Amino acid sequence: MRKPYTEMDLITFQRKFGTEKACQKRLFSMKWPEGYRCPRCGCTTNYNVESRGLYQCTVCKHQASLTAGTVMHKTRTPLVKWFWAIYLLSTDKRGHSALALSRKLDIGIKCAWTMQHKIRAAMGARDAEYQLAGLIQVDDAFFNGGAGKGGDKRGRGTSKIPVLVMAATRNDAITFAKMEILERVDAGHIQNVIDRHVRPKQSIKSDGLPVFNVVRDMGHTHYPEVVYPKRGTPNYDALKWVNILVSNAKAFILGTYHGVMKKHLQRYLDEFCYRFNRRAWADQGFDRLLLACANAETVTYAELRQ
Template sequence: MSQQETMSLRKFKDKFPDEDACCKHMFQIRWPEGYRCPKCGHDQFYYIGTRKLYECKACRYQTSVTAGTIMHKSHTKLDVWFLAIYLTAHDKRGIAARKLEQDIEVSYPTAWLMLHKIRKAMGDRDAYYLLAGIVELDDAFFGGPTEGGKRGRGTDKTKALIGLSLDKQGRPQYIKASVIENLRASTLADTVKGLIQQGSVISSDLHRSYPCLEKEGYTVYSKEFNPNENPDHLKWLHTAISNLKTLIAGTYHGLDSKHLQAYFNEYCYRFNRRKFKGQLFNRLLNACIGTTTITYHQLVDGVPVLT
């Protein structure tokens, strides 16, 4: 990816003072070489100011700068969207809906929905990539067990599979996380294929399902996880998992399993771009532009969920 413009808060406010400035910026991103009709490719249009639509002079097809993005058909002004994306991109601990509600002065349901749309963009963007090379892999459990429920791998908490790739010096590189129904060999193999590139070396513990990954084109290196005897085994991964649990317990105060994957997506997206600093807004904005929207009812099936 080419070097992107850094964006401090002051620079952000100067560049996007109102909705018109945001619309112009969206136009430049959508059509960097000039307008092209999404339907017929014609390069001439009428601008319908009352509806903020671009109408093709050839086929009369109408489109907007937000069509095909997470902001499509949103009643929230574009400059408010830009601010929400900026704040979300730059808060490394994650921003709760209650906090965003106050910062951008919208209702709680609107803030909640905006954040979930942004998290969808984060997940969709990271879905383009797989972990590769040497990858630490382990399962983890989130939420609280029912009263009297089992602990450990027999728990009824939500199960997740976390993978962390390492660079040539053995330092953390990229991370992926997925909610998983169970740790049976077939389920594990299907999930790992969506996280890790075949041919990679997987470092794991001695769980009986991990050797099945050898049949899927992975090299599996397993040893017992014992912090006293093997302090370096999976150490980076367990640190990342601990940070993820702290984020969920601290910023979001625990989550329903229905939306847990969305928060995994957010954590992984931030972790994977931790070195980009001032480019975070531009990168997240481009992810939001490249992702189709999701509705409130699709998220909660018509039942409001407060997290």
């Protein structure tokens, strides 16, 4: 049985996608896996307008770009460099700063920064298709969001951004992780996030914070456990996987990017979770991420700067 994704190492990638034509061919197969289909009328026949890089439907004459409907829409950067960016971001768990990517690909730092965020948007969109199931550990954590001082305690420091961390587990092993920024750590916002990311009637384990009681009202089985008792030793193992995720995500953001702004934090969390969720298929990383980028709407530089 043919694998849905191709496994490849660096040498294989370089050999397969060293030319613009090879990249175009691969993107075409990702975008139209069963052959060209007109986005307007559904016709399956076309001819190429090579001078403009377009595919024109033979029936309704609609012209479609290869990059339309992908994160690369209207790009002026060669696909070869896009493919390299996707490969680097999918295979290195440490990530790449915009400066490092700009040097490796010989592009401007503004271009590299924008490409990264477009790819992260595709990562987030891909993971949004999945809902968590099983025994799910849930807790809130606080991440730094730009300049400001403050410790890791709840609510301390104006630069602290609350994030709901969710880890689905099976047989005491984590299967899938999600993180989402909260406007406030209250029952309403927690309910909204869990409703979108967790399947109905699951088992949810949280700490003893009263706001998490809302999961019981949602129809889930709730297992609250006090992590920080008034007396005695904290029970860090109660939410072991959440704690590991938070620690690793903070090390990733601080080590590679040296902190991020609040308005961009969600995409960095999406990048971390995307790679973490596919850690068992690291050799398929490029193919999986290319497919995500081929099926995700783009985000513009102007939107990123708002």
